[in-house]
Amino acid sequence: MENFKRFLFFVCAAAVVGSLSIIFVLIWVLHYKEGLAWDGGAAEFNWHPVLMVAGFIFLQGTAIIIFRLPWTWACNKLVMKWIHASLHLSAFTLAVISTVAVFDFHNSAKIPNMYSLHSWLGLIAVVLYCLQIVVGVFLYLVPITPVPWRAAFMPFHVFFGTLLFVGVIAVALMGITEKLIFSLKSPKYSESPPEGIFVNVLGVLLVVFGALVVFTATRVPWKRPNDQVLHTLHTNEGGDDNVKAGPSLSQQLSDNADADADATDVRRRISKLDETN
Amino acid sequence: MENFKRFLFFVCAAAVVGSLSIIFVLIWVLHYKEGLAWDGGAAEFNWHPVLMVAGFIFLQGTAIIIFRLPWTWACNKLVMKWIHASLHLSAFTLAVISTVAVFDFHNSAKIPNMYSLHSWLGLIAVVLYCLQIVVGVFLYLVPITPVPWRAAFMPFHVFFGTLLFVGVIAVALMGITEKLIFSLKSPKYSESPPEGIFVNVLGVLLVVFGALVVFTATRVPWKRPNDQVLHTLHTNEGGDDNVKAGPSLSQQLSDNADADADATDVRRRISKLDETN
Numbered sequence: 001m002e003n004f005k006r007f008l009f010f011v012c013a014a015a016v017v018g019s020l021s022i023i024f025v026l027i028w029v030l031h032y033k034e035g036l037a038w039d040g041g042a043a044e045f046n047w048h049p050v051l052m053v054a055g056f057i058f059l060q061g062t063a064i065i066i067f068r069l070p071w072t073w074a075c076n077k078l079v080m081k082w083i084h085a086s087l088h089l090s091a092f093t094l095a096v097i098s099t100v101a102v103f104d105f106h107n108s109a110k111i112p113n114m115y116s117l118h119s120w121l122g123l124i125a126v127v128l129y130c131l132q133i134v135v136g137v138f139l140y141l142v143p144i145t146p147v148p149w150r151a152a153f154m155p156f157h158v159f160f161g162t163l164l165f166v167g168v169i170a171v172a173l174m175g176i177t178e179k180l181i182f183s184l185k186s187p188k189y190s191e192s193p194p195e196g197i198f199v200n201v202l203g204v205l206l207v208v209f210g211a212l213v214v215f216t217a218t219r220v221p222w223k224r225p226n227d228q229v230l231h232t233l234h235t236n237e238g239g240d241d242n243v244k245a246g247p248s249l250s251q252q253l254s255d256n257a258d259a260d261a262d263a264t265d266v267r268r269r270i271s272k273l274d275e276t277n
Numbered sequence: 278m279e280n281f282k283r284f285l286f287f288v289c290a291a292a293v294v295g296s297l298s299i300i301f302v303l304i305w306v307l308h309y310k311e312g313l314a315w316d317g318g319a320a321e322f323n324w325h326p327v328l329m330v331a332g333f334i335f336l337q338g339t340a341i342i343i344f345r346l347p348w349t350w351a352c353n354k355l356v357m358k359w360i361h362a363s364l365h366l367s368a369f370t371l372a373v374i375s376t377v378a379v380f381d382f383h384n385s386a387k388i389p390n391m392y393s394l395h396s397w398l399g400l401i402a403v404v405l406y407c408l409q410i411v412v413g414v415f416l417y418l419v420p421i422t423p424v425p426w427r428a429a430f431m432p433f434h435v436f437f438g439t440l441l442f443v444g445v446i447a448v449a450l451m452g453i454t455e456k457l458i459f460s461l462k463s464p465k466y467s468e469s470p471p472e473g474i475f476v477n478v479l480g481v482l483l484v485v486f487g488a489l490v491v492f493t494a495t496r497v498p499w500k501r502p503n504d505q506v507l508h509t510l511h512t513n514e515g516g517d518d519n520v521k522a523g524p525s526l527s528q529q530l531s532d533n534a535d536a537d538a539d540a541t542d543v544r545r546r547i548s549k550l551d552e553t554n
Contacts, residue, residue, distance in 0.1 A: 115469045117454055117480040124481075159495065163488055170447035170484075177394055177451045181458050192392045203394040204401075207447075211440055218436065 002221045004070070011065065014212035017205055018058045024202040025053040032195040033183075038101075040108035047101040049175065055094025056129075056168050057206060061213040063087035064165060067224050068216055077226070081140055088133055095126055118174040125167050132160055162214060169210040176203050279498045281347070288342065291489035294482055295335045301479040302330040309472040310460075315378075317385035324378040326452065332371025333406075333445050334483060338490040340364035341442060344501050345493055354503070358417055365410055372403055395451040402444050409437055439491060446487040453480050 029036060029046035036050065037043035063084050066072065072080055099122070106113050113119065139145050139153055180189045180196055187193040216222065306313060306323035313327065314320035340361050343349065349357055376399070383390050390396065416422050416430055457466045457473055464470045493499065 112467050112469070115467050115473065117450060117457070117477045120477055120481065121450070121484065155496075159492060163491070166443055166447075167484065170443075170450055173394060173398070173447055174451050174454045177454050178458065180394070181455065190389050190392050192389070196392065200394045200397055204397065207398065207444065214440070215436060219432075 007068075007070075007216070007219075007222050010212055010216045011069070014061065014065065014209060014216060017209045017212060018061060021202060021205045021209055022054045022058060024198070024205060025049050028195070028199055028202065032198070040104050042105065044101050044108075045105035048098050048105075049172075049179070051094045051098035051101070052168075052172055052175070053202075053206070055091050055098065057165075057172060057209070059087055059091035059094065060165050060168065061209060063091065064161060064213055064217050068222050073224055077224075078141075080224075085133070085137060085141060088129075088136070092126075092129055092133060095129070099123075099126060116174075116178060118171060118178050121167070122171045122175070125164060125171055128160075129164050129168075132157075132164060162217065166210060166214065169206050172206055173203050176200075284345075284347075284493070284496075284499050287489055287493045288346070291338065291342070291486060291493060294486045294489060295338060298479060298482045298486055299331045299335060301475070301482060302326050305472070305476055305479065309475070317381050319382065321378050321385075322382035325375045325382075326449075326456070328371045328375035328378070329445075329449055329452070330479075330483070332368050332375065334442075334449060334486070336364055336368035336371065337442050337445065338486060340368065341438065341490055341494050345499050350501055354501075355418075357501075362410070362414060362418060365406075365413075369403075369406055369410060372406070376400075376403060393451075393455060395448060395455055398444070399448045399452070402441060402448055405437075406441050406445075409434075409441060439494065443487060443491065446483050449483055450480050453477075 029050055033046055034041070034043040036046050038047070066084050066087065067080060072083075103113055105111075114123065135153075136157060139150055139157065176199055180199055184193060184196055189196050306327055310323055311318070311320040313323050315324070343361050343364065344357060349360075380390055382388075391400065412430075413434060416427055416434065453476055457476055461470060461473055466473050
């Protein structure tokens with residue numbers, strides 16, 4: 001891997017900032033708020049931020065960069081796909097439980113559901129995330145899907161996955177804003193009480209975590225070697241729009257060892273091209 | 278250009294959704310709110326959402342995809358860079374005026390400044406955007422910068438530019454949430470009054486606009502042809518991390534015609550590689 005130290009710095013930074021976010025959200029609900037319970041009250045609501053941060057954001061981020069970890073490159077790609085899918089499924093499950101918690105709390109407290117922009121975009125994100133998982137499983141885990149389809153849809157799978165991850169963080173920031181305005185009364189949010197400042201820092205941590213994950217995931221030289229080959233062929237052949245490139249892509253998808261050799265070959269050839277220009 | 282009709286659809290959709298967002302924010306402040314003025318009151322605050330949507334979001338989005346429009350590919354790259362920089366500078370100017378409007382309003386109404394997560398992230402975004410413009414001008418418009426540096430920093434320039442664009446939309450969504458909670462009193466936001474629903478739709482439009490712009494900007498086959506070549510060399514040579522690739526990149530940066538020919542050449546060679554596998 002190129003610039004392994006830099007990669008390591010980014011992955012470690014993401015792990016530290018992500019873990020810090022979870023610690024911050026736990027301190028928020030356990031120290032500043034009513035703690036955690038499943039009683040229809042405020043303590044049940046508190047599962048909402050905890051599960052969203054630890055599940056929908058941290059686990060989703062982990063699922064996104066799992067293919068980038070060079071220690072996993074020796075593993076069978078199918079095993080890695082299952083781990084990737086399982087992490088996303090866990091994130092989705094926690095997001096659903098988290099959503100149930102907030103609906104329960106609202107219903108007990110006679111607060112209307114689904115009126116705010118946060119709730120609209122949050123529900124849209126959960127539904128689209130579910131759809132992304134279903135489509136992902138059928139395209140990349142069920143063996144009946146034609147391999148050219150897999151290659152053709154990969155850029156869209158990656159784009160929508162990243163978009164959803166970023167979107168979920170944006171929705172979390174809106175949720176933090178709502179909760180601080182509603183719950184801080186004396187002193188009010190506008191008087192910058194310690195809780196307000198503390199949770200603002202949590203928001204900043206979530207943004208930094210998102211930026212680190214997306215940066216790590218989108219750096220082409222840090223991709224799993226056979227994915228680098230796929231990327232090269234996509235970008236130079238029109239890839240996702242050019243299904244006729246499929247058959248040879250399929251051979252590479254089905255054989256990691258060959259694909260790794262191809263990666264070296266593509267690099268060598270482009271290197272020569274560069275030298276001759 | 279590959280899939281020109283699909284590209285046209287995405288660009289037109291972005292233009293329509295972006296324009297709709299501006300119309301929505303104008304209806305919000307002119308019909309539902311106090312209109313526009315520069316008097317330190319609520320009407321001055323209203324410049325904040327209007328200029329943020331029309332300037333910081335719509336103009337910034339336009340600046341991002343301007344290089345993708347094939348009608349501009351015949352133009353000199355330097356001219357296009359100036360247009361790109363001017364659009365970003367206009368977006369920044371409007372963002373600053375918009376920020377002044379909200380500070381003025383807060384000071385007149387004795388509302389504290391800079392206590393909310395929206396204000397923290399908003400100010401961070403404005404400062405980083407300014408920094409991005411300054412660095413961008415020195416790297417890509419001032420002729421003293423060594424060309425290998427330009428090539429080496431390009432992926433970071435693109436990544437941080439996209440990150441800032443997405444970040445600004447997230448901050449806008451938080452701002453909408455704040456404003457609706459604070460300003461809707463009778464009926465309250467939770468009672469879903471027409472204004473609440475209308476502005477929620479504005480929020481959804483901003484998310485769709487962001488998604489369309491980022492999708493259009495990140496599709497490699499839609500890049501300006503010489504940028505496609507650069508992307509190929511980056512992704513296969515480690516590009517931004519491998520400065521020794523600089524000298525030949527510099528030749529391509531300085532000569533659009535050669536670079537276009539190179540694009541065809543790279544495609545042909547990779548196509549051959551694909552066929553032989």
